[in-house]
Amino acid sequence: xxxxxxxxxxxxxxxxxxxxxxxxxxxxxxxxxxxxxxxxxxxxxxxxxxxxxxxxxxxxxxxxxxxxxxxxxxxxxxxxxxxxxxxxxxxxxxxxxxxxxxxxxxxxxxxxxxxxxxxxxxxxxxxxxx
Amino acid sequence: xxxxxxxxxxxxxxxxxxxxxxxxxxxxxxxxxxxxxxxxxxxxxxxxxxxxxxxxxxxxxxxxxxxxxxxxxxxxxxxxxxxxxxxxxxxxxxxxxxxxxxxxxxxxxxxxxxxxxxxxxxxxxxxxxx
Numbered sequence: 001x002x003x004x005x006x007x008x009x010x011x012x013x014x015x016x017x018x019x020x021x022x023x024x025x026x027x028x029x030x031x032x033x034x035x036x037x038x039x040x041x042x043x044x045x046x047x048x049x050x051x052x053x054x055x056x057x058x059x060x061x062x063x064x065x066x067x068x069x070x071x072x073x074x075x076x077x078x079x080x081x082x083x084x085x086x087x088x089x090x091x092x093x094x095x096x097x098x099x100x101x102x103x104x105x106x107x108x109x110x111x112x113x114x115x116x117x118x119x120x121x122x123x124x125x126x127x128x129x130x
Numbered sequence: 131x132x133x134x135x136x137x138x139x140x141x142x143x144x145x146x147x148x149x150x151x152x153x154x155x156x157x158x159x160x161x162x163x164x165x166x167x168x169x170x171x172x173x174x175x176x177x178x179x180x181x182x183x184x185x186x187x188x189x190x191x192x193x194x195x196x197x198x199x200x201x202x203x204x205x206x207x208x209x210x211x212x213x214x215x216x217x218x219x220x221x222x223x224x225x226x227x228x229x230x231x232x233x234x235x236x237x238x239x240x241x242x243x244x245x246x247x248x249x250x251x252x253x254x255x256x257x258x259x260x
Contacts, residue, residue, distance in 0.1 A: 044202075
């Protein structure tokens with residue numbers, strides 16, 4: 001992946017903007033069209049930038065702004081699409097950790113965020129067979 | 131999306147194979163390389179077909195085989211990649227519902243599964259600001 005450093009920066013900026021409740025920065029980072037999607041942990045998936053923006057505004061105005069310690073970061077992708085897999089260790093919320101994937105798309109030379117899904121990690125879940 | 135019907139069938143077969151614990155069918159449905167990933171609900175993300183296969187074998191040998199009622203199915207994509215967003219309503223497990231995304235890739239005319247993430251839906255999660 002030739003743009004790895006740029007993608008690393010875009011991914012880091014997502015968390016910096018989140019921690020600082022920077023909605024304008026989020027709007028610059030994300031693709032602002034109907035094609036985007038976002039699954040906040042525990043929420044149904046939201047589609048389209050207008051709705052995703054509202055969801056961030058709701059979170060940013062809430063009582064708990066998370067801090068993120070990211071780990072196990074892994075990059076997949078090609079020239080046009082990048083997938084960043086990582087675990088978000090959350091401080092300051094009732095969640096402890098989530099398995100997340102952030103998807104970026106290159107358009108006119110710029111990598112913008114097009115998707116985010118965060119799946120809560122559940123200790124001792126009965127669904128596991130081990 | 132020109133191949134919508136084929137993608138619908140591939141997506142439906144994922145759940146049929148899951149419910150019938152058909153590991154050979156899963157191996158045929160998925161891309162069998164390192165590029166695949168899978169986030170079972172509550173688990174960390176698993177990478178590569180060998181590990182994903184082991185995870186299905188573990189689930190299939192466990193006490194609870196889920197039954198899936200899918201809803202709110204939505205398709206995104208282009209000629210090479212398809213994203214199927216949906217909610218899985220689970221019967222027969224301790225989970226009630228997850229927000230899922232299934233990703234398919236077209237290779238040599240065939241749509242194979244390359245990624246799956248299932249994020250548990252959590253009622254009344256404190257992370258929500260409303």
